[in-house]
Amino acid sequence: MKKLYGVGTGPGDKELLTLKAVRVIRDAEVIFAPNNRGKNMALDTAKDYIINKRVVLIDFHMGEVDKADYKTASEIIKNEIPHGEHGVFLTIGDPMIYSTFIFIMKELEDSDVEVEIVPGIPSFVAGAGISRTPIAVKGEKFLLCDEEPEAELLKSIDCVCALKVFKDKKKMIDIFDDKGFTYSYIKRCTLEDEKVLTDKEEILKEHDYMSFIMGRRYKND
Numbered sequence: 633m634k635k636l637y638g639v640g641t642g643p644g645d646k647e648l649l650t651l652k653a654v655r656v657i658r659d660a661e662v663i664f665a666p667n668n669r670g671k672n673m674a675l676d677t678a679k680d681y682i683i684n685k686r687v688v689l690i691d692f693h694m695g696e697v698d699k700a701d702y703k704t705a706s707e708i709i710k711n712e713i714p715h716g717e718h719g720v721f722l723t724i725g726d727p728m729i730y731s732t733f734i735f736i737m738k739e740l741e742d743s744d745v746e747v748e749i750v751p752g753i754p755s756f757v758a759g760a761g762i763s764r765t766p767i768a769v770k771g772e773k774f775l776l777c778d779e780e781p782e783a784e785l786l787k788s789i790d791c792v793c794a795l796k797v798f799k800d801k802k803k804m805i806d807i808f809d810d811k812g813f814t815y816s817y818i819k820r821c822t823l824e825d826e827k828v829l830t831d832k833e834e835i836l837k838e839h840d841y842m843s844f845i846m847g848r849r850y851k852n853d
């Protein structure tokens with residue numbers, strides 16, 4: 633039997649790696665991560681624990697990634713992990729949130745590779761603390777999305793976080809303004825060049841993939 637740990641490395645600050653993540657990375661035979669032009673942020677976060685280890689960066693097509701890509705990735709993983717050993721697939725934040733790993737995990741079902749998840753701190757949870765935006769208090773509803781939600785849906789939501797909206801933020805902010813939400817744009821959170829912006833014009837000038845917007849509506853009390 634072989635084993636693959638899907639490990640969340642958190643938002644980027646090395647101190648936010650979990651103890652379990654560090655242990656399974658240190659003990660791994662091989663480390664996998666998506667290839668972003670020879671780089672990977674999760675790999676950077678964990679690099680202090682990846683010493684004299686085989687690292688396999690897996691290529692995914694630019695643009696739409698399809699089932700065939702995930703199948704190819706899962707074949708690479710199956711071939712690279714020796715019998716009786718374990719490998720680690722690194723993801724930023726948590727592996728169960730908008731991650732490539734979710735599809736690889738699916739492809740590995742019914743194979744000889746057992747899968748275990750090591751959770752990581754999601755980017756928006758770190759960002760909520762940094763921007764002092766409570767995600768939810770008793771009786772409230774939170775929405776996580778990766779595009780602007782329909783305005784209608786926001787009527788029943790108290791807090792919303794939109795990941796991956798680095799290209800089209802205007803629509804999202806217009807909806808927030810219209811529905812009475814305050815908002816924060818959080819870029820590269822927990823990293824040295826972290827930025828938190830609340831001014832609309834300033835936010836619209838930013839275009840970093842490593843960013844998201846949190847919107848919050850407070851009930852009158």
Ligand SMILES: C[S@@+](CC[C@H](N)C(=O)[O-])C[C@H]1O[C@@H](n2cnc3c(N)ncnc32)[C@H](O)[C@@H]1O
Nearest residue numbers: 643725726729754755795796820821842843844
């Ligand atoms: C493919 S999703 C991965 C989400 C990740 N699994 C998580 O739990 O946060 C990529 C998006 O996560 C967000 N993200 C991840 N790390 C971030 C960081 N350090 N600062 C700001 N946004 C981040 C951005 O919205 C980015 O477009």
